[in-house]
Amino acid sequence: MPDECLAALRARFGDRCSTVTSVREQHGRDESPFTHVPPPAAVVFAESTQDVADAVRLAAASRVPVIPYGAGSSLEGHLLAVHGGLSLDVSRMARIVATHAEDMTITVQPGVTRTAVNRALEGKGLFFPVDPGADASLGGMCATRASGTNAVRYGTMRDNVLALEVVTAGGDVIRTGTRARKSSAGYDLTRLMIGSEGTLGVITEITLRLHPLPESVAAATCSFAGIAPAVRTAMAIIQAGIPIARCELIDTHTVRMVNAHSRLTLPEQPMLLMEFHGSATDVADQARLTEALALEQGGEAFAWTTTPEERTRLWTARHNAYFAAVHAYPGRRIISTDTCVPISRLADCLLGSAAEAEATGLPHYLLGHVGDGNFHFGYVIDPENTDDWRVAEALNQTLVRRALALGGTCSGEHGIGLHKMRFLVEEAGDGAIAMMRAIKQALDPLGIMNPGKIFEI
Secondary structure (H helix, E strand, O other), rough: OOOOHHHHOOOHHHHHEEEOOHHHHHOOOOOOOOOOOOOOOEEEEOOOOOOOOHHHHHHHHHHOOEEOOOOOOOOOOOOHHHHOEEEEEOOOOOEEEEEHHHHHHHOOOOOOEEEHHHOOOOOOOOOOOOOOOOOOEEHHHHHHHHOOOOOOHHHHHHHHHEEEEEOOOOOOEEEOOOOOOOOOOOOOOHHHHOOOOOOOOEEEEEEEEEOOOOOOEEEEEEOOOOHHOOOOOOOHHHOOOOOOEEEEEEOOHHHHHHHHHHOOOOOOOOEEEEEEEEEEHHHHHHHHHHHHHHHHHEEEEEEOOOOOOHHHHHHHHHHHHHHHHHHOOOOOEEEOEHHHEEHHHHEEEEEHHHHHHHOOOOOEEEEEEHOOOOOEEEEEEOOHHHHHHHHHHHHHHHHHHHHHHOEEEOOOOOOOOOOOHHHHHHHHHHOHHHHHHHHHHHHHOOOOOOOOOOOOO
């Protein structure tokens, strides 16, 4: 970073501009396996939209890269400073701006986390359903087009964001969308920014769509002798039109890790974790129909509960599965895959990949939001072991190409970041990548917004 840029940032932000090594290193790491990228040259802690705009303008004047930073929980190297530059931390922008319960919307700053939103909605009969595994920031969830366990019923961030405030690469502030539920006014800039991974601008305010809390909620578990019958059951549930809210698969390895990490006693077999929303009668009917489908596939120990404490315990354990794997293998990192396929091709994609992973002997786990065809293998590697890297990347490559051949995608919810750039080219094709590059060039002509992510310029 040029001395004049750093001096200008210090003059504007004082002690909120840091070059302390430990702060820079914290902002140069996420949950991806990439550990050898140098940290950013400096970190600025923004507390307002004006702060973000000023930081971007000062960086642009010296052509210094700007990398937005929220909770640091991304999995594909999104926030790594591959070209150096400034990490722009928006985690202090954590204010609920406005709640309009009568319209079922809430407007928040980007540092607000998903759990903080739902705490703010307590007593209002509403909730925000998008729930990635980490307690991610809403800005980061927008940037990566996140989803989670509820997506099969409530959709992803793409479906639940109505409007944004964005600081452009030139430091201007724009607004996209409104609180209205629909619009046909001009280009859909909101959707353009959702999933842009900080490469087109910095999100500084978000208006979210909310949903009514269901009258009744039930969680269910069912164990299976193998992965195949569990997958067939998930497919049957969706194809039967049961409006299930959550349908999660975890394999034996994942159950074992989750039991140890969360002190549970789940049967150590492949398992479906499910949740049903609706009236008490609807929930009971959904559970009975699902149990019948599971029994047809040899499901065992089907159990369901409406007790909030038990439901919370199960879903907290599921959300902590990634960290359970990290704790099971201290000092190792996770290469996490993230394919999604049409539900009818789920078994074709998942079963072959599971067999390949087992054959290598590399520690791994499998979990997925199989209700919408999205699943994840986590390959547990020693980041200093080149053989581990080679095996994991070979497995990942085979899995992604299998998913693409079946009409799927290389990323259902994690985004592209550094790790999936070559797969995006294979999925989208040269023409679509050229169009993406043209949009990037038009909106960020200096190439300062999170360079080196999604595709190379």
